[in-house]
Amino acid sequence: MTKNICGTEVSYTLQGSGxxxxxxxxxxxxxxxxxxxxxxxxxxxxxxxxxxFPGHGKSGRPPEPWGVKEYAECIRTLLEExxxxxxxxxxxxxxxxxxxxxxxxxxxxxxxIIFTGGAGIRKTPSTEAQKRTEHYKKLRGLAESFGKxxxxxxxxxxxxxxxxxxxxxxxxxxxxxxxxxxxxxxISQDLTEYxxxxxxxxxxxxxxxxxxxxxxMGQKMEELIPxxxxxxxxxxxxxxxxxxxxxxxxxxxHFLKEEA
Numbered sequence: 001m002t003k004n005i006c007g008t009e010v011s012y013t014l015q016g017s018g019x020x021x022x023x024x025x026x027x028x029x030x031x032x033x034x035x036x037x038x039x040x041x042x043x044x045x046x047x048x049x050x051x052x053f054p055g056h057g058k059s060g061r062p063p064e065p066w067g068v069k070e071y072a073e074c075i076r077t078l079l080e081e082x083x084x085x086x087x088x089x090x091x092x093x094x095x096x097x098x099x100x101x102x103x104x105x106x107x108x109x110x111x112x113i114i115f116t117g118g119a120g121i122r123k124t125p126s127t128e129a130q131k132r133t134e135h136y137k138k139l140r141g142l143a144e145s146f147g148k149x150x151x152x153x154x155x156x157x158x159x160x161x162x163x164x165x166x167x168x169x170x171x172x173x174x175x176x177x178x179x180x181x182x183x184x185x186x187i188s189q190d191l192t193e194y195x196x197x198x199x200x201x202x203x204x205x206x207x208x209x210x211x212x213x214x215x216x217m218g219q220k221m222e223e224l225i226p227x228x229x230x231x232x233x234x235x236x237x238x239x240x241x242x243x244x245x246x247x248x249x250x251x252x253x254h255f256l257k258e259e260a
Contacts, residue, residue, distance in 0.1 A: 003081055006074045007063035012051035014082070016043030021087035022256070023079070024050045025095025027117070028186070031057025037242060038090055041249035042256075049084050051075065053094070055179055065181035068189050072101040079109060088256055090114040092241060093213065097191060104197035113202040114252055116241045117210055120191035121217045195224035202228040203255045205248060207236020 002009050013032060016022075022042055024035040032050035039048045052059040053071060062070065075098055079085050088111050091099040096118030102109055202225045206218035215232065222230040231251055233240040241248045
């Protein structure tokens with residue numbers, strides 16, 4: 001199914017026939033299919049809504065570079081237009097960024113919240129990382145200066161492409177030029193101020209071997225969110241909810257059981 005929302009086509013699936021409502025939000029660079037193992041554990045008791053974020057899966061691209069707030073507004077509109085309110089939400093990684101803004105600014109949307117490998121708190125860059133960034137900016141500035149010289153334009157483009165591949169993250173390099181602008185806006189936003197405004201009970205399920213969103217981020221969210229608890233999946237990576245699907249789904253089911 002698709003809906004035209006916020007200037008783009010949003011693809012989503014609606015599964016299950018239970019009385020409860022459960023929204024599943026995937027991570028960056030993924031799509032709703034990666035949330036299917038979670039959906040399968042709940043479709044007997046919940047209606048499960050799984051959207052593809054714009055720029056992902058079968059959804060269209062954002063009409064312009066979006067930040068997290070634009071993605072949040074898109075999902076809020078989808079929930080309203082499908083009558084999927086109020087609902088519970090299980091979010092992974094980038095999906096947690098979107099759910100965090102919604103939970104803080106529209107607390108009436110969610111009954112209960114589950115975050116796993118949640119992004120949203122910016123890491124303090126190390127001295128080495130700061131130096132690397134400064135070096136990249138200098139070299140990119142040099143490439144841009146060369147690009148203004150007609151005979152150097154082609155060489156400058158090759159230099160910029162080389163710098164992007166060398167200094168950019170895999171997620172960044174996997175995108176085209178327009179989606180990179182969206183990606184930069186998304187990861188540049190620190191959502192720390194939003195967590196204290198949550199009004200829903202929140203469960204944080206984290207892999208202790210997560211290198212993308214380290215465990216300390218989950219611990220920090222637990223401190224900030226008024227009604228939150230943290231469950232640690234030993235040995236779990238950023239995708240612990242898939243690696244330890246049976247355990248994850250049992251824990252999530254127990255947390256949501258009275259909502260079904």
